[in-house]
Amino acid sequence: MSRxxxxxxxxxxxxxxxxxxxxxxxxxxxxxxxxxxxxxxLEYLVxxxxxxxxxxxxxxxxxxxxxxxxxxxxxxxADADLNEYPSGIFxxxxxxxxxxxxxxxxxxLRELLxxxxxxxxxxxxxxxxxVRLSLLINGRMPVTKTLGHSWHDTPNIHLCTITDFLTLxxxxxxxxxxxxxxxDGNQRTxxxxxxxxxxxxxxxxxxxxxxxx
Amino acid sequence: MxxxxxxxxxxxxxxxxxxxxHALDLGPGQPLILDSGKQLSPFxxxxxxxxxxxxxxxxxxxVCHALSGDQFVASTHPVTGKPGWWSYAVGPGKALDTDxxxxxxxxxxxxxxxxxGPGEIDPATGEPYGLGFPIVTIRDMVRAQTMLIxxxxxxxxxxxxxxxMGGMQVLQWAASYPERVYSAMPLATAARHSAQNIAFHxxxxxxxxxxxxxxxxDYTLAGVRPAKGLAVARMxxxxxxxxxxxxxxxxxxxxxxxxxxxxxxxxxFQIESxxxxxxxxxxxxxxxxxxLYITRAMDYFDLAADYGGVLAEAFRGTKAxxxxxxxTSDWLFPTSENKRIAxxxxxxxxxxxxxxxxxxxxHDAFLLDEPELFDTMRGFxxxxxxxxxxx
Numbered sequence: 131m132s133r134x135x136x137x138x139x140x141x142x143x144x145x146x147x148x149x150x151x152x153x154x155x156x157x158x159x160x161x162x163x164x165x166x167x168x169x170x171x172l173e174y175l176v177x178x179x180x181x182x183x184x185x186x187x188x189x190x191x192x193x194x195x196x197x198x199x200x201x202x203x204x205x206x207x208a209d210a211d212l213n214e215y216p217s218g219i220f221x222x223x224x225x226x227x228x229x230x231x232x233x234x235x236x237x238x239l240r241e242l243l244x245x246x247x248x249x250x251x252x253x254x255x256x257x258x259x260x261v262r263l264s265l266l267i268n269g270r271m272p273v274t275k276t277l278g279h280s281w282h283d284t285p286n287i288h289l290c291t292i293t294d295f296l297t298l299x300x301x302x303x304x305x306x307x308x309x310x311x312x313x314d315g316n317q318r319t320x321x322x323x324x325x326x327x328x329x330x331x332x333x334x335x336x337x338x339x340x341x342x343x
Numbered sequence: 344m345x346x347x348x349x350x351x352x353x354x355x356x357x358x359x360x361x362x363x364x365h366a367l368d369l370g371p372g373q374p375l376i377l378d379s380g381k382q383l384s385p386f387x388x389x390x391x392x393x394x395x396x397x398x399x400x401x402x403x404x405x406v407c408h409a410l411s412g413d414q415f416v417a418s419t420h421p422v423t424g425k426p427g428w429w430s431y432a433v434g435p436g437k438a439l440d441t442d443x444x445x446x447x448x449x450x451x452x453x454x455x456x457x458x459x460g461p462g463e464i465d466p467a468t469g470e471p472y473g474l475g476f477p478i479v480t481i482r483d484m485v486r487a488q489t490m491l492i493x494x495x496x497x498x499x500x501x502x503x504x505x506x507x508m509g510g511m512q513v514l515q516w517a518a519s520y521p522e523r524v525y526s527a528m529p530l531a532t533a534a535r536h537s538a539q540n541i542a543f544h545x546x547x548x549x550x551x552x553x554x555x556x557x558x559x560x561d562y563t564l565a566g567v568r569p570a571k572g573l574a575v576a577r578m579x580x581x582x583x584x585x586x587x588x589x590x591x592x593x594x595x596x597x598x599x600x601x602x603x604x605x606x607x608x609x610x611x612f613q614i615e616s617x618x619x620x621x622x623x624x625x626x627x628x629x630x631x632x633x634x635l636y637i638t639r640a641m642d643y644f645d646l647a648a649d650y651g652g653v654l655a656e657a658f659r660g661t662k663a664x665x666x667x668x669x670x671t672s673d674w675l676f677p678t679s680e681n682k683r684i685a686x687x688x689x690x691x692x693x694x695x696x697x698x699x700x701x702x703x704x705x706h707d708a709f710l711l712d713e714p715e716l717f718d719t720m721r722g723f724x725x726x727x728x729x730x731x732x733x734x
Binding site for chain 2: 182184190193194196197198199200201202203204205206211214215216219
């Protein structure tokens with residue numbers, strides 16, 4: 131186990147949206163990955179980038195798996211447990227594909243900006259044209275490749291569009307340092323200009339690197 | 344003479360005599376200064392080691408034992424002849440791998456397996472200490488362990504781990520000697536003993552003291568032992584180590600060696616006979632006064648109280664890596680108490696993991712064959728070793 135720890139997985143093995151997030155993180159940074167799941171991203175960051183990595187994960191089974199892999203992960207809930215972290219303790223806090231599943235996205239984002247010097251948020255874009263068209267034509271809650279759940283069993287209780295998120299970021303006093311679009315089921319990333327109207331229609335998702343203003 | 348490490352030193356309560364481990368004798372120049380303000384001198388620390396200390400002395404792991412445990416972690420118990428209490432987890436190739444790590448476990452101060460305790464002779468009187476033994480605390484136990492670690496020439500422990508009262512010692516180590524603890528693994532424990540837990544301990548102590556053979560603690564002089572009192576204490580305590588579900592699964596209402604109720608007070612039910620057996624075997628290997636002292640040390644434990652009531656302050660600035668583990672059916676040291684420690688460590692900005700393991704075996708689960716615990720141990724200690732650069 132420990133010997134494996136020393137050999138890093140190549141970035142190419144990482145899901146492309148996670149690889150794009152990993153690229154934003156400087157080596158040796160102090161990182162908190164919220165909703166770290168099975169620890170794929172965290173493990174890569176620790177092994178390949180030598181970060182001081184921590185995870186917060188809701189599902190206990192995932193937590194146990196992460197710790198057995200040698201990662202530092204605590205079972206907890208972004209909606210309830212962020213308040214215990216001291217301010218500015220992390221260089222970067224990551225919230226990957228999770229904000230739409232939180233109960234209080236605005237509170238969570240404010241907390242992230244408090245405990246991290248920088249914050250990376252990625253989420254599916256509910257403003258994507260397929261989502262819009264699906265609702266328009268079928269008159270039913272859209273189920274797409276990136277939004278695979280039907281309305282009654284989805285964990286995504288607070289879906290938003292890229293434009294919605296930009297408004298929230300502005301309200302919480304966050305400055306956007308970098309923005310990427312996610313396409314082809316999170317397989318492809320491209321630099322986006324946050325103020326252009328295109329991404330809100332054509333991007334399936336987005337990644338933002340935020341800092342306090 | 345001080346700092347002498349010699350084997351085969353003490354006579355157990357009963358028979359066999361192989362592999363009793365080592366002892367460190369600390370002479371008058373090195374008293375153990377206790378929280379009560381008293382001193383213990385001379386005193387002895389009995390301990391076991393497994394594996395080999397590497398040249399850099401960087402692969403040492405200290406295991407802290409629980410209330411009724413001892414230094415025989417992974418080797419046959421000299422009194423009972425049973426396998427070590429953590430044989431499932433510690434040994435060559437096991438979760439705590441003695442092929443890689445140098446594992447140390449010392450009997451706590453106040454104990455009865457060779458370390459100075461109430462059953463030893465008080466040099467001032469030439470008689471057993473009995474209740475003349477000073478009250479000891481978890482911090483005193485840890486302070487004694489630091490003297491052993493010093494004598495072994497180890498600056499920093501790769502990991503300090505233990506469950507229950509062992510976990511309390513781990514927390515105390517991390518709080519009092521942060522620079523000497525590279526990683527810490529408190530299992531099924533709490534940063535303070537709860538009112539309910541103090542209550543159970545008090546029942547046990549009262550049972551011992553109500554036994555006429557206790558003689559105010561001077562039973563050894565009288566040539567007797569408060570075996571009945573200690574057995575009842577153990578029976579009551581043993582219930583708290585299990586869970587309702589496990590009791591139901593193992594025993595239910597099954598009758599013991601009979602087809603019908605006896606309409607008397609015999610052990611009709613299997614659970615009764617099981618508890619009686621637990622009580623009876625315990626008195627063969629444990630000293631009643633030690634039981635009083637060690638339960639008291641746990642009752643007095645409240646780590647936050649030493650830091651202005653704020654637990655996070657106990658860990659402020661710590662660089663140690665922590666991994667906390669609790670078990671779903673443990674109601675003696677429940678998940679909530681373990682989680683409270685995790686929260687405090689987060690607030691202190693510490694590197695912390697927290698794992699809750701599903702088990703219906705209650706508090707005892709940390710001593711049993713729990714593969715998920717072993718995976719966690721292997722992952723956590725392995726990662727600590729990798730980061731510290733231990734081969």
